[in-house]
Amino acid sequence: AQSVTQLGSHVSVSEGALVLLRCNYSSSVPPYLFWYVQYPNQGLQLLLKYTSAATLVKGINGFEAEFKKSETSFHLTKPSAHMSDAAEYFCVVSDRTGRRALTFGSGTRLQVQP
């Protein structure tokens, strides 16, 4: 069984500050890992994904995440927050079988203060 834990349901940063959204996973084998963003009243958009290639993954909009097996973590970062980054962020894990069902974290709402 796999699970994913996002620490902090709400994170507030100032515009221009570092964004750090935490995610830890639990899986018997290294899974696929994703970060998705959901803007208000919209669907899901893929930010980035880890599939066992490079451990530092760069995504869209300046976001990146680092897979750390020893810490079972996949934290999302962005050096400088922008007002448009305000949204809900989901850390997601998928197994490596053909089923590809996703397990979503509880989500972290990012607020960006001017």
Place this chain on the structure above:
Amino acid sequence: GAVVSQHPSRVICKSGTSVKIECRSLDFQATTMFWYRQFPKQSLMLMATSNEGSKATYEQGVEKDKFLINHASLTLSTLTVTSAHPEDSSFYICSATVQGSGNTIYFGEGSWLTVV
């Protein structure tokens, strides 16, 4: 690139009626699609796995007689919420994986259901 289209994007229905949500893979064949549900201010939860040509596999706690899933073709899966109640009001979203693409997962745009 591969696209998954979901319709309707928003629907309001009266309590007791049924509503159908469609999920189409536009330029690829999807033998498996997934249906997720998101209640307000909560995360997404897998409801069921839709398998082309066979019965859907439901997650624990999801009523299969209430949430009817039909995957009659390789490009279309439908979710029908039968005898809808206000507590069924939620965001429903489907996803599909392109065969042979490894881990590429495509989501539909999602459907907001409001039962009044």
